[in-house]
Amino acid sequence: MNNINKILGLLFPPFCVHCEKLLDFRDESALCPTCRALWEAEKKWVCKDCFKASEECECVPHRASQKIKKTFHVAEYDPTCDSVVRSIILSCKDHNYKSVYSLAVCELEEVLRAHLKSFKNTVITYVPRKREKVLKTGVDQSLLCAKELAKRLDIEFVNAIKRVGGGEQKSLDFEERSENARLSYEAEPKALLAINSRNVIIYDDVMTTGASVSACAEILKTMGARSIFVLCLGRVYRKGRQIEENN
Numbered sequence: 001m002n003n004i005n006k007i008l009g010l011l012f013p014p015f016c017v018h019c020e021k022l023l024d025f026r027d028e029s030a031l032c033p034t035c036r037a038l039w040e041a042e043k044k045w046v047c048k049d050c051f052k053a054s055e056e057c058e059c060v061p062h063r064a065s066q067k068i069k070k071t072f073h074v075a076e077y078d079p080t081c082d083s084v085v086r087s088i089i090l091s092c093k094d095h096n097y098k099s100v101y102s103l104a105v106c107e108l109e110e111v112l113r114a115h116l117k118s119f120k121n122t123v124i125t126y127v128p129r130k131r132e133k134v135l136k137t138g139v140d141q142s143l144l145c146a147k148e149l150a151k152r153l154d155i156e157f158v159n160a161i162k163r164v165g166g167g168e169q170k171s172l173d174f175e176e177r178s179e180n181a182r183l184s185y186e187a188e189p190k191a192l193l194a195i196n197s198r199n200v201i202i203y204d205d206v207m208t209t210g211a212s213v214s215a216c217a218e219i220l221k222t223m224g225a226r227s228i229f230v231l232c233l234g235r236v237y238r239k240g241r242q243i244e245e246n247n
Contacts, residue, residue, distance in 0.1 A: 017100050018087040030099040031084070039084040042075045043107075048237045058115060060230075064210030067217040069227045072115050074107045077206055077234025085234045089205050092141040093133075104233060105148045112153065112201070112231060123194060124150050125160040125220070127204040127212050128185070146203040160191040160200070160223065161216050177211035184212070187219045196224035201231055208236040 014023045016032040018039075023032060031039060047057040058070040075085040091100045116122075126146035134140050150157035164186045200220050202213050213230045220228055 014099060017091050017097070017103075018084045028099045028102070030088075030097070030103045035084055042084055045076045055114060061207070061210040064230075065214035065217045067221045067228055068210075068213065068230055070115070071207065071210075071213075071230040071232070071235075072111050073207065073232045073235040074111055075234055077236050079236070089141075089233055092145070092205060093139070094137050096139050096144070101144060101148065105145055105152065108145065108149060108203070108231060108233065109152050112149070116229070119153050119155050121197075121226070122199040122201065123156045123158045123160075124153070124201040124203060125158050125191075125195075125216075127202060127216055128161055128163040130163060141205055142203050145205070149201075149203065156194065158191050158194045158200075160188050160195050161185050161219060162188050177209050178214065181211040181215035182218075185215050185219060187223050192223055195220060197226055199227045199229070200225045201229045203231050205232060206234045206236060207232045 013025050014027055014030075015021060016023060016035050017030045018035040019032060021032045021035075023029070029036065043054060045054045046052070047054075047059060049062065050057055050059040052059070058072060060066075060068045060071050064071070075083075077083070077085050077089065079086065088100060088104055091097060092104060124146050126140075126142040129140040129142060147157050163184060165184055202216050202220070204213055207213060207230065210230075213232075217228045217230070
């Protein structure tokens, strides 16, 4: 198997997900040293809502559902900026590169372990992607990350929410996003027993206004969830401008 991996590495050499520089065929880090340094810097942020440092912030966006107890994110995300977190998120949306997903999940696991000291009676679910996007790219990035996190944290993965419709979110204001999100998701009836009286982590790769995770949180509460936490790779701080990235 090692020889096969070496051959594949030589034929299809890995590259940095941000700057696209070729890496050594044995390198599985997804980032070159320069971009790794940039990434470490991006993870050091101060929340623009609670003004706490990254390792302390657990605040819920002021317009998000009151059903959400805490939110955690790895980095600030500006879709107009050529950042490392943007490269990671877009790569996960469009491809199934093992090294990139491994990087993302490692960072998410680190954030969760730093903020939640116990995972007893806790399950993880995700905000499902639109079916058309999954068919186009072949991946649901949040599903893959949530399943891998469940393995690493030794907790149960539950497919608790199903996508039932809804339009694009990117050109909508908060009220329109909230209504669109409300129409986009429904509870998965088979998951009722797995959710009832459990703490639930909802994973979504990007949180913009919090409309999608809020809609999912409301559904999970009706299913009997005890406490709800939101986890994401990037959080967008909106200042009145339109967000251009697709969900």
